[in-house]
Amino acid sequence: MKGNFSDLINTDQLVLIDFSAEWCGPCKMLAPILSQVKQELGDSLKIVKIDVDKNQGLANTYQVRGVPTMMFFKNGKQLWRQSGVIQKADIVQVARSFM
Template identity: 60%
Template structure:
């Protein structure tokens, strides 16, 4: 399995959903992310990071609230937003980096 840094250093955009099991808005993101993934296919990668289980990644990107979504390209954060983001907005953000 690829490490977090290997994943975000990809040539294609990687959307990281920093979330937590206990977080209500994080649960709302799940079907949105599934929709985005099905519409973008292999042109982007979407991964979920549980901040309680991966505190080093959460600390590295100063995650203060969940969900926090970050789009990475070549390992660099290109876009970041906290809270629930709608599918159309997420798709248009990701498409900028494809």
Template identity: 65%
Template sequence: MSNFTEIINQDKAVLVDFFAEWCGPCKTMSPILKEVKDALGDAVSIVKIDVDKNQSLAAKYQVRGVPTLMLYKSGKQVWRQSGVVSKNELITIINNGSN
């Protein structure tokens, strides 16, 4: 994913989801991310990155477990967490992190 830097350098919040097809908790996150996008609309970009297809990117960002979620604002990482995160928690983090 050569345009990753370009993607995270947007003015709006960018939530990156490092996931794997075989990962159960990742499957749990998918509908949660959709609900977050539906709730926040254009205020956030959500990017899903398959760690098996983007191993060098996952290594660069030291993704050791999936799902790993990262929030970027203007290219700067403002939050990171591994594991499932609830819709309400994510919305709060995005709203607080994107100020």
């Protein structure tokens, strides 16, 4: 995943990384919110879900201590980070500020 991860975030398209886990209740609550964000923003935003249990090295690299943790990347740079469930309007607002 790590080589691919670098390719994912090194793009001029805004990428939202959703660090989550199968056992995480709030992560399940966030999934439909992210679907709505994707519907609203379309191809201007790429959303990638990463399971921290299957990608522990990546989670450690980005010091993900709790899930869900979301990060926005553009051109390989981390622009924003937030843990917990966030409402659609707030995610859209942050995303638009980086577009």
